[in-house]
Amino acid sequence: MKQLNYKVLKESGYDGYVLEHGTEKILQFGEGNFLRAFVDDFFDLANERVGYNGKAVLVQPIAQGLTELINQQEGLYTLYLRGSENGRKVDEKRVISCVSRCLNPYGEWDKVLEVARSADLEIVVSNTTEAGIVHDTESGFDQEPPVSFPAKLTRVLYERWKAGQKGLVILSCELIDNNGKELLRCVNQYIEDWQLEADFRAWVNGENIFCSTLVDRIVPGRIRDAEEVKRLAEQNGYDDPLTDIGEVFGIWVIEGPDGLEDRLPFKKAGTPVIVVPDVTPYKKRKVRILNGAHTGFVLGAYLAGFDIVRDCMEDDTVRGFMNRMLYDEVIPTLPLDRKDLEDFARAVQDRFNNPFVNHELMSISLNSTSKWRARNMPSFLEYVAEKKELPPCLTASLAAYIAFYSNDIQELNEKGLVCRRPKGNDYTVSDDRDVLEFYLAHRADSEEELVHAVLSNEKMWGQDLTAVDGLEKAVAEGLKTIRRDGAKELFRSCL
Numbered sequence: 001m002k003q004l005n006y007k008v009l010k011e012s013g014y015d016g017y018v019l020e021h022g023t024e025k026i027l028q029f030g031e032g033n034f035l036r037a038f039v040d041d042f043f044d045l046a047n048e049r050v051g052y053n054g055k056a057v058l059v060q061p062i063a064q065g066l067t068e069l070i071n072q073q074e075g076l077y078t079l080y081l082r083g084s085e086n087g088r089k090v091d092e093k094r095v096i097s098c099v100s101r102c103l104n105p106y107g108e109w110d111k112v113l114e115v116a117r118s119a120d121l122e123i124v125v126s127n128t129t130e131a132g133i134v135h136d137t138e139s140g141f142d143q144e145p146p147v148s149f150p151a152k153l154t155r156v157l158y159e160r161w162k163a164g165q166k167g168l169v170i171l172s173c174e175l176i177d178n179n180g181k182e183l184l185r186c187v188n189q190y191i192e193d194w195q196l197e198a199d200f201r202a203w204v205n206g207e208n209i210f211c212s213t214l215v216d217r218i219v220p221g222r223i224r225d226a227e228e229v230k231r232l233a234e235q236n237g238y239d240d241p242l243t244d245i246g247e248v249f250g251i252w253v254i255e256g257p258d259g260l261e262d263r264l265p266f267k268k269a270g271t272p273v274i275v276v277p278d279v280t281p282y283k284k285r286k287v288r289i290l291n292g293a294h295t296g297f298v299l300g301a302y303l304a305g306f307d308i309v310r311d312c313m314e315d316d317t318v319r320g321f322m323n324r325m326l327y328d329e330v331i332p333t334l335p336l337d338r339k340d341l342e343d344f345a346r347a348v349q350d351r352f353n354n355p356f357v358n359h360e361l362m363s364i365s366l367n368s369t370s371k372w373r374a375r376n377m378p379s380f381l382e383y384v385a386e387k388k389e390l391p392p393c394l395t396a397s398l399a400a401y402i403a404f405y406s407n408d409i410q411e412l413n414e415k416g417l418v419c420r421r422p423k424g425n426d427y428t429v430s431d432d433r434d435v436l437e438f439y440l441a442h443r444a445d446s447e448e449e450l451v452h453a454v455l456s457n458e459k460m461w462g463q464d465l466t467a468v469d470g471l472e473k474a475v476a477e478g479l480k481t482i483r484r485d486g487a488k489e490l491f492r493s494c495l
Contacts, residue, residue, distance in 0.1 A: 001233055004240040005074045009095060012237030017048040018097045019055075026056035027115055027156070029126040029149055030173075031066045031102050033221035037079055037246035039125050039173065042273055044098040046265035054122075054265070055100035057115050061128045061149060067104040069242060075099030077242035078232075082356040083249060089355050090248045093236075105145040105152065112145070116156040117163040123264075124153065126183075127173040127215075135186045141194040150186035154194075157187070157208065161200050167207030169263065171254060173215045177283075180212035180255065209256060214279050216286055217250035220357065249351050255279040281335050288330050289341070290348050292375040294364050296393070297322045300400030300487035302361040303407065303422060309361065313353040321491040323349065325393035333382040365404070366430045369460055372401055377461065381468075390474055392494045398471075399478030400487055402454055405429055407483075409443040412436055422486065435460065447483070451476040 002008045006020055026043060028035060046052040055075075060067045070077075076099070081092045105112050115121060126132070128149040139151030146152050153170070160168070172179035184205070191201050223229050223243060233239050252273040254260070266273035276282065294309075300321075301312045312318040326348070331341045352359075376394060383391040408420035417429040417436040429436065438460075442453050455465040455472055466472050481490045 001237075001239045003073065004076050004078070004095075004238045004242075005072070006076065008238045009076060014095060014236075016093075016095055017044075018095065019044075019047045019053070020097065022047065022053045022055040022098070022100070023120050024057050024100055024115065024118065025052075025054035025120055025122045026098075027059065027112075027121060027124050028056045029059045029061055029124070029152070030128055031058040031060050031070060032127070033244050034215075034217075034219045035125065035127050035173065036077060036096065036099075036242075037081075037219045037221075037244045038215060038217050038250060038252070039127075039171075040096055040098055041079060041081075041094070041246070041250070042252065042266055042269075042271045044094070044096045045271050046269040047098055049269040050265055052265040052269070054098060056098055056125075057100055058102040059112055059152075060102060060104045060106075061132065063104075063106045065102075065104065066242070067102040070099065070102035073240070073242060075101060076240075077244060078236065078240045079244050079246065081246050081248045081250075083247040083354040084350040085248050086350065087353075091356075092248065109144040112152075112156065113159045116159040117165065119165055121160070121165070122169065124156070124168050124170045125173065126153075126171070129174065133172070133174050133176060133179060133182050133186060135189045137193070139190065141190075141196075148186075150183055151190050153183070154187045154190040157204055158196060158200060161203050167203065167209070169256075169260065170208060170210045171213055172211065173213055175215075178212050180210040184210040209260065211260075212255040212279050214251075214253040214282050214286065216252070216290075218247040218351070218357070220245045220247075245356075247351060247354060247357070249347055253279050253282040285334055285336055285341060285344055287375055288334060288379050289326055289345055290351075291371070292330060292379060293322050293326055293348055293352070295368060295371045295375045296325050296397040297400075297491075298361045298364045299368060299404035300397065300482070300491060302365065302427070303400065303403060303482065304486055304488040304491070305421075305424070307361060309352045309359040309364070310354065310357070312361075313349060317488055317492050317495070319349070320495050321393060321396075324495060325391075325397065329383050329391035329394050330379045333379050333386070362427065367432070368401060368404070369431050369435050372398070373461055384468060390468075390470055395471065395474050396478050396490050396494050399451075399475045399482060399490065402451060402475065403479055403482040403487065405431075405435075405439045406443065406450060409440060412440045447476045447479045448472075451479060 043054055077096055079094050079096050083090055103111050132149045134148055136148035139146040139148045146155055172183045250272055254275045256275045261267050261275035301318050306312050326345045334341055380394040410418040415428050417439060418426050419429055420426050442450050451472055458464055478490050
């Protein structure tokens with residue numbers, strides 16, 4: 001079967017939107033699965049819906065990558081968005097055509113700088129992993145290319161400034177806090193290191209917009225089942241080794257000034273991309289609702305006999321526990337519009353019920369001590385401060401956390417703390433070594449003794465949680481319920 005390109009796509013009978021010729025308006029550092037299933041999807045929709053006519057030049061961020069394959073396919077690839085939406089199974093196919101070409105800067109740095117000088121260029125997008133935004137002192141101005149991504153960007157901007165071109169909108173998608181601000185900080189450091197002109201520094205900081213962004217779409221990436229790959233190739237009429245998979249849900253929150261939303265094509269195209277003055281509340285929404293939901297119910301659900309997230313969503317008790325925790329205890333503590341928060345929570349239930357993803361509870365359980373502290377404890381403490389009472393579900397979640405880390409401890413080995421599931425298999429708790437050693441040391445404690453030791457451990461929580469009125473007694477009672485009647489019974493008691 002022939003490999004995908006424009007000629008083969010036409011011969012296949014594909015009747016969806018395709019933009020073969022457009023203007024190279026986007027320079028994208030990163031050619032991996034995430035950006036191609038997220039950012040490029042939104043640019044492609046903007047091309048179709050509002051005639052943005054924008055093509056993206058991709059830049060391979062490291063020496064090994066997909067440049068050759070992307071160029072063989074003339075930038076085309078197949079994207080499947082799969083999941084559950086309003087309780088309905090979704091499996092949507094789209095051929096993405098917003099990519100013009102891919103450059104390998106480790107042999108084509110001159111071509112990257114040529115794009116930098118283009119009057120058509122408007123936007124830079126990046127996702128070079130969490131380690132990508134760093135100030136690396138080994139990066140030099142004359143290197144082809146400089147080592148770090150911020151150093152590469154500094155050279156791109158310098159080339160553009162020397163050519164007398166306008167500033168750019170720079171959209172950082174790396175998974176670190178304040179990604180845009182950190183990127184600008186690194187660029188300014190290279191300007192200082194390389195002793196570049198003061199006028200260039202003024203242009204970088206005054207004419208370019210460095211945006212911190214929050215990205216949210218799960219991207220499993222390629223299809224690993226050989227039989228499914230074969231079936232889709234026969235169905236499509238072409239081979240596509242660049243096929244990408246993402247969940248149907250997606251939202252991109254961009255922190256930027258007034259007027260930026262109109263400068264970008266996404267709002268007019270009706271894509272789930274919003275521009276806000278501060279991305280912080282949206283990050284808090286994601287951490288407290290999406291991530292907090294996971295951490296809030298998975299440990300108890302595992303002890304209750306569940307193994308994957310989707311099965312939890314099909315159980316009235318576990319799903320009901322999660323929803324009460326979110327709607328009654330978490331959402332009231334957040335600073336965004338109530339309807340917006342409830343819509344996001346409803347989408348979370350759909351995402352957890354994705355029929356295409358077997359998300360294992362044990363994979364979510366890793367490092368749950370720091371996760372509960374970061375994701376759930378702020379909601380817990382703010383609820384207590386406002387309501388002057390304990391939130392039942394979050395309190396039960398804390399009891400389930402302690403039960404998971406202490407249930408019938410067998411041993412501590414190099415992989416973690418080996419515990420035993422009620423009437424079931426052994427499982428391994430993975431966390432920081434001092435946390436695991438703490439639980440091993442308290443394996444013979446009574447429920448009351450264990451709960452007191454955990455809640456008073458300031459290294460774990462950053463404070464002494466026994467100071468919260470009534471918490472110690474409530475968590476101990478919850479732990480007793482789990483050990484006597486099972487975690488599901490504790491969840492049921494919260495409904």
